[in-house]
Amino acid sequence: MTVTLGILALLETQPGKGSELAEFLKEARELAIAEEGTVSWYAFKISDTSYGIFDTFATDSARTAHINGQIPAALAKVAVDLLASDPDIRPVDVLAFK
Secondary structure, three states: OOOOEEEEEEEEEOOOOHHHHHHHHHHHHHHHHHOOOEEEEEEEEOOOOEEEEEEEEOOHHHHHHHHOOHHHHHHHHHHHHHEOOOOEEEEEEOOOOO
16 A cells, blocks of 8 residues: 555644643544544644644545544534634645655
8 A cells, every 4th residue: 555645734722721632632543443544643742732633545535535524523523612723734745654
């Protein structure tokens, strides 16, 4: 399988909401596991208020399915309560991986 596509989503929390966003991201892992086209899915913490998601895909249709899937929908439901601003979501091209 050739992984050539990804999504980088950067998330900024409202003050004091970092632990709630971290828990949301940990729970979202189960949704990512259920996605057949998602090759890898990482949730990470940069600081107490900065978090992110990075996922990879082999096809554009898999990436599109993910963008229109359950994780973004779930994030949209909690965004008003947890996020300080709209998520910065960027499609990326994977140049190399191991």
